Amino acid sequence: MDTSSSDSVLVGKHTRREFRQRMEAGQLKACIVPVAATEQHLEHLAMEHDARSVTHVAVKAALRLSPQVVVTPTLSIGISEHHMRHPGTFSAQPGSWLALLFDIVRSMRNAGFENILILNGHGGNITAGEMALPQFLQRLTGNLQFCSYWDLLPVEQAEPYLKTKRYPGHAQEFETAFALAAFPENVRADAMYDQPDKEPLDATAEAGAAMIEAIVENVAQFVREMIDGRRVAEIPPFYE
Numbered sequence: 001m002d003t004s005s006s007d008s009v010l011v012g013k014h015t016r017r018e019f020r021q022r023m024e025a026g027q028l029k030a031c032i033v034p035v036a037a038t039e040q041h042l043e044h045l046a047m048e049h050d051a052r053s054v055t056h057v058a059v060k061a062a063l064r065l066s067p068q069v070v071v072t073p074t075l076s077i078g079i080s081e082h083h084m085r086h087p088g089t090f091s092a093q094p095g096s097w098l099a100l101l102f103d104i105v106r107s108m109r110n111a112g113f114e115n116i117l118i119l120n121g122h123g124g125n126i127t128a129g130e131m132a133l134p135q136f137l138q139r140l141t142g143n144l145q146f147c148s149y150w151d152l153l154p155v156e157q158a159e160p161y162l163k164t165k166r167y168p169g170h171a172q173e174f175e176t177a178f179a180l181a182a183f184p185e186n187v188r189a190d191a192m193y194d195q196p197d198k199e200p201l202d203a204t205a206e207a208g209a210a211m212i213e214a215i216v217e218n219v220a221q222f223v224r225e226m227i228d229g230r231r232v233a234e235i236p237p238f239y240e
Helices: 016-024 049-064 094-111 123-140 155-161 173-182 189-194 205-227
Strands: 030-035 069-071 115-120 143-148
Touching: 030 049, 030 094, 030 205, 049 069, 049 115, 049 173, 049 205, 094 115, 094 123, 115 123, 115 205, 123 143, 143 205, 155 205, 173 205
Parallel strands: 030 069, 030 115, 115 143
Antiparallel strands: none
């Protein structure tokens, strides 16, 4: 497998032999588990936005650390109950979402990964993910981390690219700029004019590309620190 291609960082693109050989050779040091949502993003962005954006970041970051890092299939349905009045939105109950996430992480621990980053791309997943992480660590051990990709680009670094200064927002300037830069086919430009929220009109592909570049580099650095032992999760003790 060509370790410079996008396919080389996607677990699902490997055959079982290819994956086994890379693990046995000690080549793979970490994996990224992208989690997101499929939900309404105003009138102008495709509903896959969260899943598409976090996958984009995960793959680009993994490629920067090639051949050491792979990316699991994205958990593309999240906790989106607050958007359910908009048909087409999917929402999982927190318990069922966490159960599936646990099994994804467990599968990667079983495969031999010590360093696992759950990279979040949807605000509705944050509370459940952060609350469950200590229990995941107790059950699965390892160096397991959870963070939202936008948290790795501090507000003060993002604001120079944002006219509205709203970050990350929901389907507003930041997410629209991201889509314009990474997957412009998911942006319905004409729809920005006939919806109440006009903030997306301030988005530019250039700003999106600059923010994506910074986010990808910071995610790659986060995982690099996990691999080299500078960022290690503390496993909560069990009570005696």
